[in-house]
Amino acid sequence: MAIRTKRLYDPPERGDGRRVLVDRLWPRGMKKSDASFDEWLRDAAPSTELRRWFAHDAAKWDEFRRRYAKELEAPAARAAVERLKEFAARGDVTLLYSARDEEHNNAAALRDYLEHF
Numbered sequence: 001m002a003i004r005t006k007r008l009y010d011p012p013e014r015g016d017g018r019r020v021l022v023d024r025l026w027p028r029g030m031k032k033s034d035a036s037f038d039e040w041l042r043d044a045a046p047s048t049e050l051r052r053w054f055a056h057d058a059a060k061w062d063e064f065r066r067r068y069a070k071e072l073e074a075p076a077a078r079a080a081v082e083r084l085k086e087f088a089a090r091g092d093v094t095l096l097y098s099a100r101d102e103e104h105n106n107a108a109a110l111r112d113y114l115e116h117f
Helices: 048-054 058-071 074-089 107-115
Strands: 001-005 018-021 093-097
Touching: 001 107, 018 048, 018 074, 048 058, 058 107, 074 093, 074 107
Parallel strands: 001 093, 018 093
Antiparallel strands: none
């Protein structure tokens, strides 16, 4: 079992496994009919307030991860996390995101959370 991250804009690959979009908002410039994903778990995404505060500022990365982990304890987010854990128990999972920064994004923080959860 592996949990990977990938931009939704990138083409699917054979080893992606279950592809799960983990953004709260639909990615700009992408038609739903053109997107390749199996499920969209909005509740696994950070809150709008946290997302705006972070603004993909790498200097805020550690604090973002801490705040996001706390948000993942809320009931709706917890259910989404449990669903992701079920997917991962059955095979590979790719967490899809739309951010340009491949290192400092919610999917990377969520992957790390899931691996240590």
